[in-house]
Amino acid sequence: MSHAVFLHAAGDARVAPFNLREGVPGETLIDVAAVGLCGSDLHYYKDGGIGSAVIAAPFVPGHEFSGWLTEDLPALGLARGSLVAVDPNQACGHCEHCRAGHPNLCPEVVFIGAPPNDGAMTERIWVPTSQIVPVPQHFTPSDAVMLEPLGVAIHAVDLAKPRLLERVALLGCGPIGLLILQVLRTVGVGEILVCDPQPHRRALALKLGASKAGESVADIAKWTDEGLPLVIEATNAPEGFRDAVRAARIGGRIVLVGIPDGDSYVIPAAEARRRGLTIKFSRRMGHVYPRAIELVALGKVDVEAVVSHRFGLDEGPEAFRRHAANEAGMVKSLIYPSGPAARRR
Ligand SMILES: [Zn+2]
Ligand SMILES: [Zn+2]
Secondary structure, three states: OOEEEEEEOOEEEEEEEEEEOOOOEEEEEEEEEEEEHHHHHHHHHHEEEEOEEOOOOOOOOEEEEEEEEEOOOOHHHHHHEEEEEEEEEOOOOOOHHOOOHHHOOOOOOEEOHHHHHHHHOOOOEEEEEEHHEEOOOOOOOHHHHHHHHHHHHHHHHHHHOOOOOOOOOEEOOOHHHHHHHHHOHHHOOOOOEOOOOOOOHHHHHHHOOOEEEEOOHHHHHHHHHOOOEEEEHHHHOOHHHHHHHEEEEEEEEEEEEEOOHOOOOOOOOHHHHHOEEEEEEEEOOOHHHHHHHHHOOOOOOOOOEEEEEEEHHHHHHHHHHHHHHHOOOOEEEEEEOOOOOOOOO
16 A cells, blocks of 8 residues: 555645555556655645635645656656656647647646645656656656756746846745746846845855845845846745835836745735836746756756755655744755655666
């Protein structure tokens, strides 16, 4: 019998036996190597849902994961035991949005690890073979897990269309913010001014290339006379949108990546209107895995630097609790269903 971490309701995560269902044609069974605890998983834990997506029945979270194949996949040139990543976003492929190249916006999407679809915080999972992403075999399980959040960061920077040497404000130095920071560094922007209330996250941001790191947007405002032309928001705060507006200069652009606690923004309309801002909402990612793999393989993004904690499956509920409590030192946690030391078999 395998086990899984279940989210029952807000504040209620439990490990329990998990009945692995039968696979269907077109699916492959993988042994989960590692699975990330994402900010969105944490929203389910803290709020019991994200907007209209609520926990109606206990479900297994986990959409950022890597695993080992339990069978050969000759079509992908992969043998049993190969490490693979999985793209959790199974878009329909034929709606207007998919056809326009926006699979992340597909209304028919089946997303692994978003209720009611069980995710990967378990030992084994059936996944659509079409969602399997081959990775270089020198990648570690955590490298392969981090491709998904890195993909979210790449998508956000794509939407932002930064200009050469443009100064950027980045609000929030959680895992996504720190990955966005590193992607921004590869595209040749100017100074990157960041803020985050947690000192260990600011320190990490400086280490990963931020020019200056402040506690709040007030610091960024102090460092710039008229605000910045580009602001990327990657917080979980209802004030994130407002703060992004305050960091932006007249005519500036904002990309909102974060999911606010409580699913509401606090935003004084006049401040945004008077600046004539252009605002984009970033939603998951598009077809970005090839670039995510290349950035990691070339060493241009250090995904490992963002991983602060590793847990076994039994410790999953503890990981949720400690993140929800904003414990100092925590950035990104990965859960290893067969233990952090497990190697490819
Ligand atoms: Zn995620
Ligand atoms: Zn579609």
